[in-house]
Structures are given as structure tokens and as C-alpha cells.
Amino acid sequence: MAHEVPTADVPQAVSGTSGHVTEPDVLARGDFFWQRILLQWLVLSGLLFTWSLMRVPVPGVNEPHYLTKARHYWDPQWAASPPNAEWPAGDVFLDSSNPHLFFYSTFGYLTHLLSLHDAAIAGRLLGLAVVAAGWIQFCRGLKFTGSTGAARSAAPTWSELLVPLAIFLMIHAAGNWSGEWLVGGIESKVPAYGLLLAGIGCFLMSQQHRGAVLCGLATSFHPLVGGWGTICIGMALTHNWIFDASSRPGIKRCLVSLGLFLGAAAVGTIPALQLVVSSDPAAGAGADYLMVAYRLSHHLDPMTFPTANWRGFVTLLVVWVLLRCARTATKAEWQWERIVLASLLVAAVGVVVAWGPRPLKTLAFSGLRVKLLKFYPFRLADVLVPIAVAFEIAAYLSKFPPTFWSRVSAGMRKPTLITGALSLILVTAFVPGSDQNPSDMNAAQRADWIATCEWVRENTPEDAVLYATNERWAVKWFAQRSEYVNYKDCPQDAASIMEWNRRQWDISDWQAMAFQDWRVTPEELQALHEETGITHLIVSRMGPFLVDPVSEQGDFKVYVIGASDSE
Numbered sequence: 316m317a318h319e320v321p322t323a324d325v326p327q328a329v330s331g332t333s334g335h336v337t338e339p340d341v342l343a344r345g346d347f348f349w350q351r352i353l354l355q356w357l358v359l360s361g362l363l364f365t366w367s368l369m370r371v372p373v374p375g376v377n378e379p380h381y382l383t384k385a386r387h388y389w390d391p392q393w394a395a396s397p398p399n400a401e402w403p404a405g406d407v408f409l410d411s412s413n414p415h416l417f418f419y420s421t422f423g424y425l426t427h428l429l430s431l432h433d434a435a436i437a438g439r440l441l442g443l444a445v446v447a448a449g450w451i452q453f454c455r456g457l458k459f460t461g462s463t464g465a466a467r468s469a470a471p472t473w474s475e476l477l478v479p480l481a482i483f484l485m486i487h488a489a490g491n492w493s494g495e496w497l498v499g500g501i502e503s504k505v506p507a508y509g510l511l512l513a514g515i516g517c518f519l520m521s522q523q524h525r526g527a528v529l530c531g532l533a534t535s536f537h538p539l540v541g542g543w544g545t546i547c548i549g550m551a552l553t554h555n556w557i558f559d560a561s562s563r564p565g566i567k568r569c570l571v572s573l574g575l576f577l578g579a580a581a582v583g584t585i586p587a588l589q590l591v592v593s594s595d596p597a598a599g600a601g602a603d604y605l606m607v608a609y610r611l612s613h614h615l616d617p618m619t620f621p622t623a624n625w626r627g628f629v630t631l632l633v634v635w636v637l638l639r640c641a642r643t644a645t646k647a648e649w650q651w652e653r654i655v656l657a658s659l660l661v662a663a664v665g666v667v668v669a670w671g672p673r674p675l676k677t678l679a680f681s682g683l684r685v686k687l688l689k690f691y692p693f694r695l696a697d698v699l700v701p702i703a704v705a706f707e708i709a710a711y712l713s714k715f716p717p718t719f720w721s722r723v724s725a726g727m728r729k730p731t732l733i734t735g736a737l738s739l740i741l742v743t744a745f746v747p748g749s750d751q752n753p754s755d756m757n758a759a760q761r762a763d764w765i766a767t768c769e770w771v772r773e774n775t776p777e778d779a780v781l782y783a784t785n786e787r788w789a790v791k792w793f794a795q796r797s798e799y800v801n802y803k804d805c806p807q808d809a810a811s812i813m814e815w816n817r818r819q820w821d822i823s824d825w826q827a828m829a830f831q832d833w834r835v836t837p838e839e840l841q842a843l844h845e846e847t848g849i850t851h852l853i854v855s856r857m858g859p860f861l862v863d864p865v866s867e868q869g870d871f872k873v874y875v876i877g878a879s880d881s882e
Contacts, residue, residue, distance in 0.1 A: 351470055352451060359447035359476060362740060364440050366484060367498055369744040373435045375500025376753040379792040380804055381415070382431055382438070382501075385423025388413060396780050396797040396848070405780060405848075406797035407815050411806035414590055417535040417583035418503035431792055438501035446497065446505060449512030450480065456519030457706070459647045474729055477736035478712065483705035485739060488746040492628035494614045495697035499750050507537035508698060511544040515654060518548055519647045527572040531579025538580075538587040543695040545576065547657035554653055590808050600682055602812035607685045608675045610805045615688045617666050618673060628697075631704050632659075638707035642714075655703045658696040665692030754788040763869030767853060768793030770866045771873060775851055782822065783853040786871075790853070799849045821847060826857075835860045844877030851875055 374382070386393050387409040396405025413419055422441065425434035454471040487498060497508050510533035517526030530548065534541025612619045644652065668687050671678045678684060712732075754761050764786060771781065771794040782799045783790050790798055798804070800818035825846070829839040835858065843849060852874045854860070864872035 348470055355451055355471070355473070355476060356444070356447055359450060359480070360440070360444040362477075362480075362737075363443040363447055363498055366740060366744050367439050367443060367500075368436075370488070370748075371499040371750050371753075373432055373500075374753075374789055374792055375435070376750055377502045378435045378500040379789040381418070381503065382423070382426050382434055383791040383804075384409060384413070384415075385419045386426040386431065386434075388419040388423055389427040394791055394795055394797045396778050405778075406791070406804075407800060407811055407818060408804035408806050409791075409797065411811035412586070412590060412808040414587050414807045415503040415537065415583070416586040418506075418537075422501065422503075422506070435501055439505075442501045442505035442509070443498065445509035446512070447509070449509035449514075449516070451476065452513040452516035453519075454479075454516070456516030457645075457647055457651060459520040460645065472729075474713075474732040474736070475709075477740075478732055479702075479705040479709040481736040481739040481743070482708050483702055485743045485746075486631070486701040486705065488743045488748055490624065490627050490748070491701075492624050492697045493617070493620060493691075493693035495694045496750065497698055503537045504540050507533045507540040509533075510536065511541060514544070515548065515651065518552070519650050523568060523572045524575055527576040528579045531576040531581075534576075534580035535583030538584050539691045539694065541580065542584075543658070543661060543691070545580075547654050547661065547695065547699075550657035550660070551650055551653035555650075595809065598813050599809045600685075601816075602809035603682075603685045603689050604676065605812055605816055606805070607688045610802075611689075614691060614694070616675070617669050617693060618671075628700070631700050635700065635704045635707055638704075638711055642710065652703070655696075655699045658699045662693045662696040668692075754786070756786065756788070760870065763871055764788070765793055767866065767868045767871040767873060770868065771796060771851065771853070774866070779850045780848050781851050781853060782847075782849045784857040785855045786853075796851075799847050818847070834858075835862075837862050840874065840876040848877075850877045 383394065387395070387406075394406060394409060422438050425437050428434070429437060451471065454475055458471060458475075484498065487496065497505065510529045514526045514529035514533060517523070517529060526548070530541055530545045532541075533544060607615045639652070665688060668684050669675075675681055675685060752761075754764065756764060768790060771779070775796060777796070779796045780799055781790060781794060781796050783801070787801050787803060790796075790801060791804075800815060800822065802819070805815055806812050825839075825843050829835050829843075840852075840860075840862065854864075854872050854874060855870045860872075860874060862874060864874050866873040
């Protein structure tokens, strides 16, 4: 006969049974409940922050993109190149629109107070603290039964928090489907996902108004993360409205929630909506195609996702279905699963829209397809499915095999789960992955690259215009000068995207002309300066140049090809 595991020691509520952790009613303990939640929040924040720093060194993959933009937002003179009648404006990325205005206005202020490096560390700490709070609220929502006082009394145990978190981080480190991630550097989607998880937890606890505000704030931080999350929650609530009359909310309550959501979402949504409406339809269509088929195809075009990514995602779906079918879920867990299924439905529609031979422009209705794909229909499923799998595996570990738990003394069951979770968190921080080295350089090359960029910062005028011909990682971050163009730093408004593309073609055309004789002469460098306004080149593999560099560090050389206005 199988041995039953006591609910006080194993995360029974996560497993989907109706039992909850046996403990005195926390309402009778006064503030102890909130002291426990506060302690859990501090511990989870510290764990996520530590995992982030251990796995992803500063700057992470998108931190130079977001934080240099925020720095320029608060100080337009930083890395600025004054417009000149002969040349276009300076940095096409820094001078473009601000689609994540709420993030720049809040987290971005750290760049005005601190160095970029310190702002990234402080931003990670704050952003992951929001994720930790959202994780706790989400775990509370999964435990909700709807009984009197349950909304407050359903405090998650340590094992209920840490075991699924450890499994999620393991999946997170192993890879993803469409390039989406949550724990690493700081950018607008980090607090957005934290707020979205908290909002989902509130909806699971029937706290509809509070959930609407949290989802609205998530949308302000990142319109696509919060927007898709809210749509998926709405799809789950619509299912309840149609098939479950007992839980059907009133019209007035729904309208109030909608108003709260729109009010909280307006700050970030209005600037983003302005980008969608292009004054020039031709430029808008061209910009959409560049984003979907060229610059962000690894996020937006599922036909270009690596086979390994597809294999991993399908494996997660199979694991989730098998484990889910092996047990009975609570009402709150059913609600959560409908949200996950809604995200999968959105992703499936995206796959259907993208399906067909490449290039994209040869497909029927290619313009409409591209316009739909640019809204990242795959990103939400790329995060929610691993979270769902993590909780299902945690439920499985809490119940099987019973012979294992029968051999563990009652006093050691909870420490065993917690110790295992903490060990897994530590190990997964070192699982090899591309996020650990966004520069794609070895240690010696990276040190030489940073030294080269810092030489530029210390020895060039503030209005210098750079172009890095080969390695382009974190140029503005270390050099703190404007760039003529950078493939990574693509703007998001149509006019700036088209200018970004034109500048890349200008460089490509110049290179084709200059290397007709397999060398670069002073006259050809002067021609590049007169056409673009570039004053300094950072070069590693390009050449040979028939001029001497002003700086040389390892493989990297700096060439002066023209004078800026201040020289």
C-alpha cells in the first residue's frame, strides 16, 4: 500500500489536491502572515538577483540597448552628435522615438544617478524584486479555493515557492522557443512579467480590480507583454462567462476593471500606439518587413526558429500534458491552465500566419502577415509554458515515488525539498548558454575590446561619431559616443528604421567600392567621412588600411577619418 505524504511537509497545494498546508489560521496571528510574506519576498529577490549576476555578467544582452537609450532620454547631450547640414543627425537609435517611455521614466532614472554599470545592477535588483513579488502572488493564487478568508490565509510554503522556481530556472537556462527570457539583465519586460504574474495571481483569487491595475502597469512597462497577458486572461474569463454561470462577474464589475486597466496602461500604451500608426504607409510597410524578416526574425518568424528550439518547446508541451492528465486540478489551477492555453492559441495563430515558403514577401497577403507577426505572438507562451511545466513537475515530485518519502523522516522532508531546490538554482546558474557571453568574444578579446572602447571615451571629443566595422557589442556602453549605425540598436518607429537600413547600405556600398583594390586609402576614408559624418572607425578584421591607427589594443584598432565640430 502506498504511503501518504503529510501535507505539512510536501507542497500538496501545488500538486492540485484539495488539501492545504495544515497550520493555525494565520488571521489569528496578526501580522505574522505579512512578516512571512515579506521574508519570502526578500529571499526570492536575493536568489533571483544572485542567479542573474552569476549567470549573466553586466552588461547583459539587452542592457546596452535599453540603458543607453534611457541615459540619452534623461540627458539628451549624452552621446550626442549635433546635427550638421552636410550629414544626417547623429545616433539614429538614441535620437529615435521612445517606445518604452514608462521604463525610461522610472527605471531609466537610475542612469541619471549612477554609472551605466551600477544602474544595471540596481535595475536588476529592483526588477527582479518585482518578479519575486509576482511569483509569490501567483503561488498564492494557485492555492486559492474561494473559501472564506482563503485569499489571505493561503500563504505558500517555502517548498511551494522554491521547487517550481528552481525547475523554471533550469528550463530557462536550457533554452527557449522564440528567444524570450525573464531572469538576466534589466529591461522593460522584467518588471512587466513580474506585474503580470501578480495580476494573474489576483485574478485566480477573484481580486479582479487589483488584477486589472497590475496588468495595466505591466502593459505600461511593456505593451506587448502586458497586452498579450491581459488578452489571455480575458479569454480565460470569457470561457468562465460562457460556461460557468456561478463565477460570472457582473457587468458593472467588468466595466470598472476595464477602466482601471486602461487607466494604468495608458502611460506606456499611448507612446507605443503612436509607433503603430505611420504617417507614410509605404515607409511603415517597409519598416515592418525589415523588423520581421530581417532584424528580429529570430523572435518574430517561427519558420526561422532553430529546429532545436522547436524540439525543446514541443517536449515541454508533451511533459505538461502528460503530467497534467495524471492528476486532478483545483478550480484555480483550471483557471491558470486556460490562460496558458490561450497563450498557446495566440502562438498557434502566429504560426499559421507565418506558414509558407520564404522569403516572406513572396507569400499571399505578405503585408498583412508581416504586420501581424511584428506583435510578437510567441513571446508569452515562451514564458508561461515553462512556468506551467515547472509547477507540474513540482507536483509530481511532491507525490512520487511514495517509497522515497516513506524513508525520509517527517522532520527532514521539507528541508530535503528546499535544499534540493536551492542546489538546483545554484547549478543552473552555470549551465552553458549564449546569455552568459553576449559579446561572443573570448576573455582576452573582450578585455581588449573594452579597453579600446574606453580609449575612445577618454581620447575623443564628446561629439565624435563612431562606426565599429566588425564587433559591435556595447559600443555606446563603453565608449559613450554616438554611432552612425549599429545592427543591434535598431529603432522602432518606421522613419528611423528606414534610416537605420539606409545607413547600413551606405556602409555596405562604401566597403564594396573601397575594397575593389583590396586596400583602404586615406582618400577613401575621407570620402566615407564626407558622406556620413563618421569621425572614428573601430576595426578588427577589416583592412589593410594605408593609414596608421591612433590606438591599437590586441586585434582592435582605432582610426581617425575626420574631424568633429568641436575639433
